[in-house]
Amino acid sequence: MPTAxxxxxxxxxxxKSFEVDLNDGREELRAGYAAVIEANLDSEAMTYYRCVLFYCVDEGKVTGTPEGTDSRLHYRMRLxxxxxxxxxTPTGxxxxxxC
Known part of the structure; x- marks a missing residue:
């Protein structure tokens, strides 16, 4: 792990107890990235961690977002x-x- x-x-x-929670959070995030990269929501890591996926979408060209409104949306979905x-996705x- 990098040092300061x-x-x-x-x-x-x-x-130490808090560091353990941080490590779990980091691994949960890595599991989500791996699932997206591998297009495999059934991976062992994905099933172990109830993953949250984060992604951004620019909906301006699709939905015709009104002028002056930022068309970029940040989604956070729990799987x-x-x-x-x-x-x-029970929550989103x-x-x-x-973004």
Whole structure:
């Protein structure tokens, strides 16, 4: 893991219990990236972590966004698998001008 020395970054120390949570969060994010890159929502990592996918879309050319309105939307979607094995997005959020 990179250290702050020599980079100008401040040294930050956290309790070990919190660092474990950060490591899980990092791996969950990596699982989501791998699933997108590999187009494989059934990967072992994806099923282990209930992943959240983040992506941006410029909807201006598709929806005719009114002039003066930012047409870029940031989506945050949580993926989960039902008991029947179907992938669903039980929650999703959209934020304009957040890309």
């Amino acid at each position: 020395s020599g980079s100008g970054r401040p040294e930050i120390e956290l309790p 989960g698998r039902t008991e029947q094995g179907v992938w669903k 959020e959209t934020e304009r001008n957040a």
